Amino acid sequence: xxxxxxxxxxxxxxxxxxxxxxxxxxxxxxxxxxxxxxxxxxxxxxxxxxxxxxxxxxxxxxxxxxxxxxxxxxxxxxxxxxxxxxxxxxxxxxxxxxxxxxxx
Amino acid sequence: xxxxxxxxxxxxxxxxxxxxxxxxxxxxxxxxxxxxxxxxxxxxxxxxxxxxxxxxxxxxxxxxxxxxxxxxxxxxxxxxxxxxxxxxxxxxxxxxxxxxxxxxxxxxxxxxxxxxxxxxxxxxxxxxxxxxxxxxxxxxxxxxxxxxxxxxxxxxxxxxxxxxxxxxxxxxxxxxxxxxxxxxxxxxx
Numbered sequence: 001x002x003x004x005x006x007x008x009x010x011x012x013x014x015x016x017x018x019x020x021x022x023x024x025x026x027x028x029x030x031x032x033x034x035x036x037x038x039x040x041x042x043x044x045x046x047x048x049x050x051x052x053x054x055x056x057x058x059x060x061x062x063x064x065x066x067x068x069x070x071x072x073x074x075x076x077x078x079x080x081x082x083x084x085x086x087x088x089x090x091x092x093x094x095x096x097x098x099x100x101x102x103x104x
Numbered sequence: 105x106x107x108x109x110x111x112x113x114x115x116x117x118x119x120x121x122x123x124x125x126x127x128x129x130x131x132x133x134x135x136x137x138x139x140x141x142x143x144x145x146x147x148x149x150x151x152x153x154x155x156x157x158x159x160x161x162x163x164x165x166x167x168x169x170x171x172x173x174x175x176x177x178x179x180x181x182x183x184x185x186x187x188x189x190x191x192x193x194x195x196x197x198x199x200x201x202x203x204x205x206x207x208x209x210x211x212x213x214x215x216x217x218x219x220x221x222x223x224x225x226x227x228x229x230x231x232x233x234x235x236x237x238x239x240x241x242x243x244x245x246x247x248x249x250x251x252x253x254x255x256x257x258x259x260x261x262x263x264x265x266x267x268x269x270x271x272x273x274x275x276x277x278x279x280x281x282x283x284x285x286x287x288x289x290x291x292x293x
Contacts, residue, residue, distance in 0.1 A: 028130045044140055045130045046147025049123055053151070069129040 011041050013051040018083040021061055027070035114148035116155045158195035159210040162188050163217030170221040185218050189270040193277025204278045211274025215267050
């Protein structure tokens with residue numbers, strides 16, 4: 001349930017989660033709030049935990065031991081590389097698209 | 105049991121053991137709307153697809169299909185279950201990377217689930233002549249040319265045929281799965 005009027009890589013739940021935990025370990029609810037604040041995308045709990053499950057299985061984030069109901073997750077070195085690569089591709093695409101737009 | 109607990113319980117047990125408490129915590133802090141419930145159920149369906157054994161998913165679908173076929177008296181729909189046996193074998197091999205026989209035999213429990221509603225219908229209704237449209241007699245009787253009445257032994261034969269057909273189609277699916285896995289490996293090499 002990534003609700004926004006537009007779709008694309010900037011609303012991809014996995015990239016949004018990786019970007020969120022790049023700022024430090026966070027639990028699910030904190031991710032949802034931060035993602036809504038910085039991107040305007042409201043991830044539903046089902047979408048959020050589908051993405052978290054996949055990211056953990058890929059080894060891009062990992063849970064941090066904590067007491068209580070909410071378990072924080074942190075970015076792994078592999079996740080950092082993946083996020084950097086994806087954002088770099090998005091930057092290249094954005095600058096290419098913007099250059100093209102200047103000629104229109 | 106609250107709606108929130110029911111939503112969490114929609115997920116597979118193995119997933120719940122890992123993430124269930126966290127999801128329950130997030131749900132407890134959010135207003136529960138229809139959209140949120142649909143989102144959570146969608147997530148649960150995806151986890152079942154990723155985690156459950158393919159034969160369970162195929163068998164559950166076939167069970168529901170058979171029940172619908174019986175209730176709506178759409179008996180010709182029984183033919184459509186056979187490709188699912190093939191899919192069960194194919195999917196098992198691709199998902200679990202199991203052997204051909206293991207993959208092929210995965211279709212048999214799916215076929216058993218498929219036949220279960222028919223067996224229950226016969227137990228409840230008793231034997232009914234084919235031409236009167238009685239549950240399994242008519243349903244599987246479609247495959248017996250010019251037979252208007254099926255006795256008990258023919259019924260057992262038909263069920264056995266369905267199980268054997270599921271094993272054969274499951275094996276064919278498993279072989280196809282092995283072939284596709286080989287092609288995929290070759291492409292990535």
